[in-house]
Amino acid sequence: MEITINxxxxxxxxxxxxxxxxxxxxxxxxxxxxxxxxxxxxPKSGWTTHVLNPGDQIILIKATQGG
Structure with a gap:
């Protein structure tokens, strides 16, 4: 199955x-x-139950520190 991440x-x-x-x-x-x-x-509470499907577009955002 193909998905897209970032x-x-x-x-x-x-x-x-x-x-x-x-x-x-x-x-x-x-x-x-x-x-x-x-x-x-x-939401993080749904990560265990949200099943990915073929063609899903996923965006991962990582918080960073700085000013």
Missing amino acids: NQNHSLTEACSIEQLLATVLFLATDGLAIAVNQSII
Whole structure:
């Protein structure tokens, strides 16, 4: 299944949740991370249950410090 993450195509072998994507595919920590799927923000509480579909457009936004 093909999805797009921050304008880069990724191929997944099977459907997965956002939480599974972060942990097993992208190996990202979740602190300070916001996620939108198809231009809709997904709250962190929904990451375990929101299953990604073929063609989904995912935006990962990482908070940074600075002024």
